[in-house]
Amino acid sequence: MNFAPLFQPRTLAVVGVSLTNDRHPANVIYMKNKLRQQVEVYPVNVKGGILQGDPVFARIVDIPNKIDLAVIAARAEFVPEIIQDCIQAGVGGAVVVSGGFAETGRQDLEKQIVSLARAADFPFIGPNCLGIYSPPYVDTFFLPSERIVRPDKGKVAIVSQSGGILVDLMIKFAEEGVGLSMAVSIGNKAMVRELDLLQYFEDDPQTQVVTYYVEGFREKEGREFVLAARQCSKPVIVFKAGKTPAGTRAVSSHTASMAGDYEVFSSVLAQYGIVEAKDEFELVSFCESLSCYHRSIQGRIGIITGSGGHGATAVDACASHGLSTRCFPSRKRCHSRN
Amino acid sequence: MNFAPLFQPRTLAVVGVSLTNDRHPANVIYMKNKLRQQVEVYPVNVKGGILQGDPVFARIVDIPNKIDLAVIAARAEFVPEIIQDCIQAGVGGAVVVSGGFAETGRQDLEKQIVSLARAADFPFIGPNCLGIYSPPYVDTFFLPSERIVRPDKGKVAIVSQSGGILVDLMIKFAEEGVGLSMAVSIGNKAMVRELDLLQYFEDDPQTQVVTYYVEGFREKEGREFVLAARQCSKPVIVFKAGKTPAGTRAVSSHTASMAGDYEVFSSVLAQYGIVEAKDEFELVSFCESLSCYHRSIQGRIGIITGSGGHGATAVDACASHGLSTRCFPSRKRCHSRN
Numbered sequence: 001m002n003f004a005p006l007f008q009p010r011t012l013a014v015v016g017v018s019l020t021n022d023r024h025p026a027n028v029i030y031m032k033n034k035l036r037q038q039v040e041v042y043p044v045n046v047k048g049g050i051l052q053g054d055p056v057f058a059r060i061v062d063i064p065n066k067i068d069l070a071v072i073a074a075r076a077e078f079v080p081e082i083i084q085d086c087i088q089a090g091v092g093g094a095v096v097v098s099g100g101f102a103e104t105g106r107q108d109l110e111k112q113i114v115s116l117a118r119a120a121d122f123p124f125i126g127p128n129c130l131g132i133y134s135p136p137y138v139d140t141f142f143l144p145s146e147r148i149v150r151p152d153k154g155k156v157a158i159v160s161q162s163g164g165i166l167v168d169l170m171i172k173f174a175e176e177g178v179g180l181s182m183a184v185s186i187g188n189k190a191m192v193r194e195l196d197l198l199q200y201f202e203d204d205p206q207t208q209v210v211t212y213y214v215e216g217f218r219e220k221e222g223r224e225f226v227l228a229a230r231q232c233s234k235p236v237i238v239f240k241a242g243k244t245p246a247g248t249r250a251v252s253s254h255t256a257s258m259a260g261d262y263e264v265f266s267s268v269l270a271q272y273g274i275v276e277a278k279d280e281f282e283l284v285s286f287c288e289s290l291s292c293y294h295r296s297i298q299g300r301i302g303i304i305t306g307s308g309g310h311g312a313t314a315v316d317a318c319a320s321h322g323l324s325t326r327c328f329p330s331r332k333r334c335h336s337r338n
Numbered sequence: 339m340n341f342a343p344l345f346q347p348r349t350l351a352v353v354g355v356s357l358t359n360d361r362h363p364a365n366v367i368y369m370k371n372k373l374r375q376q377v378e379v380y381p382v383n384v385k386g387g388i389l390q391g392d393p394v395f396a397r398i399v400d401i402p403n404k405i406d407l408a409v410i411a412a413r414a415e416f417v418p419e420i421i422q423d424c425i426q427a428g429v430g431g432a433v434v435v436s437g438g439f440a441e442t443g444r445q446d447l448e449k450q451i452v453s454l455a456r457a458a459d460f461p462f463i464g465p466n467c468l469g470i471y472s473p474p475y476v477d478t479f480f481l482p483s484e485r486i487v488r489p490d491k492g493k494v495a496i497v498s499q500s501g502g503i504l505v506d507l508m509i510k511f512a513e514e515g516v517g518l519s520m521a522v523s524i525g526n527k528a529m530v531r532e533l534d535l536l537q538y539f540e541d542d543p544q545t546q547v548v549t550y551y552v553e554g555f556r557e558k559e560g561r562e563f564v565l566a567a568r569q570c571s572k573p574v575i576v577f578k579a580g581k582t583p584a585g586t587r588a589v590s591s592h593t594a595s596m597a598g599d600y601e602v603f604s605s606v607l608a609q610y611g612i613v614e615a616k617d618e619f620e621l622v623s624f625c626e627s628l629s630c631y632h633r634s635i636q637g638r639i640g641i642i643t644g645s646g647g648h649g650a651t652a653v654d655a656c657a658s659h660g661l662s663t664r665c666f667p668s669r670k671r672c673h674s675r676n
Binding site for chain 1: 498499500501502503504505506551553579580581582583584585587588589591592593617618619643644645646647648649650651653654656657658662663665
């Protein structure tokens with residue numbers, strides 16, 4: 001799959017803009033890209049008309065310019081037809097924001113768009129997702145600009161089945177000063193999956209660490225992902241939901257994912273040297289440290305601190321993770337007071 | 339021990355103020371109490387003189403007013419004499435900020451001040467500590483006002499052997515909106531220990547939760563503390579350093595504490611229903627929840643969230659802690675999308 005038109009698009013069509021409701025997700029996406037991103041944006045609605053002074057195109061095929069990326073935020077039952085339009089117009093790829101597919105029992109509709117897309121080698125992200133955050137090119141997250149917290153540009157790529165977790169991770173990255181290369185919310189991941197994006201980010205010179213929030217894998221998909229992550233030249237960090245029977249039911253209703261046997265998954269990750277974060281706080285810490293140090297630290301660690309209590313707890317943390325701490329030479333003691 | 343003069347003092351003597359260095363810990367404590375706390379403050383230095391326009395008393399016995407609390411920030415070898423002065427003057431108690439006692443090998447000096455104090459039933463906090471943070475009465479922490487982060491007044495009392503950990507917990511309390519009733523940094527805890535303060539806070543109507551950062555206990559002290567905590571009518575939360583051999587060496591040089599066998603301590607806490615926080619983040623969360631809910635939650639939990647990913651991870655967290663989550667009735671699914 002060629003992801004360049006999706007992640008560095010020059011032109012963007014937003015399908016499903018409302019002429020009457022500026023808070024519609026499609027309108028939010030249209031406006032934030034028009035005002036803040038480099039991409040050239042075209043609004044699409046089957047009724048045509050005028051939006052904020054710009055002509056609205058009835059169909060993607062009517063847009064006079066070649067479109068790199070289409071964001072589809074129309075009702076689920078209209079999505080197959082819109083994807084056909086995209087293919088016909090030679091669009092490079094799509095983000096399907098709309099929900100109402102496998103996660104609500106409409107597996108048929110999801111299979112239909114996957115078949116169409118596969119037959120035409122047309123990559124799409126989603127459905128049921130926020131899509132792509134790739135400034136300065138494009139930002140398809142349907143959050144108003146004033147509500148999104150933007151981490152600095154940096155070395156970590158995030159791929160998440162949950163848009164909510166992804167947006168929360170971006171806040172945590174910003175708070176902790178961890179830099180982001182790109183973020184992709186893949187939702188039901190009907191076509192573009194973790195594995196495809198691993199291959200993309202391995203080749204992406206902006207990205208040095210790839211991290212995932214995963215709800216579940218289809219049969220064999222988890223195995224393929226782990227094998228690829230093991231071979232990947234960049235650190236891979238995985239945070240998994242659906243660790244318990246109740247959590248498994250929750251992810252199934254969220255992104256129609258099968259969580260699988262978590263204990264097996266977790267031990268395979270450990271066996272293959274893929275980093276597992278047990279929660280989002282570990283994920284942020286691991287991203288921060290692995291974007292600075294790509295390999296395990298060898299040798300003994302010295303701790304310099306203004307607080308003896310923090311020194312003691314840091315020594316405990318090192319020792320409990322198999323790292324030895326060095327005692328500095330001193331007249332009477334090796335750790336400072338307070 | 340009567341802690342009222344220490345925790346709600348009306349008069350405060352600060353012993354060891356410098357006439358030439360306003361950044362001396364004693365000067366910091368003197369100024370912040372003079373400017374910001376209700377207590378009436380008197381500066382003491384053996385040389386006498388004038389500080390910021392106020393007369394400096396050569397000895398505590400020279401102060402014309404009865405003193406409730408003395409903060410001692412003089413060199414360790416002068417502390418025994420100053421404590422004798424306090425006793426002679428009928429002072430209610432002291433905070434010994436000075437280091438240079440058991441933690442640097444001067445067990446003799448520490449024993450000397452304990453003998454003096456015990457013989458006179460004179461309670462002192464420390465040595466090697468920040469002391470008492472008890473607004474609006476008094477604040478003996480030798481941190482300039484502009485550098486200290488103040489949580490809201492609230493229900494949690496913190497007792498810590500480390501001043502650094504305590505100040506960091508206050509920042510975390512402020513960030514998370516957890517309210518503080520009082521904070522006490524006990525350092526080497528030569529006289530006033532965790533157990534004494536547990537008895538005080540159990541009777542304190544402002545305090546509903548008592549939390550501890552502990553480096554170590556002397557022989558039998560840990561056992562006495564755990565037995566008292568088990569009987570305490572308020573939730574007790576313990577965060578322990580010195581969990582590993584290296585951490586044990588670190589706490590010994592910090593507050594001269596013997597860390598003891600952590601595994602035994604931890605299992606005794608669990609057995610007696612005393613809450614153990616494995617790190618400072620758990621400590622803050624436990625303080626927040628236990629200051630709202632004093633008993634275990636019964637029944638099944640419902641989760642309402644705008645993000646399906648957070649729903650799934652919350653369900654996982656509940657299930658992994660033995661709490662069952664309730665599935666809301668709905669047409670097709672029980673958890674929301676995104």
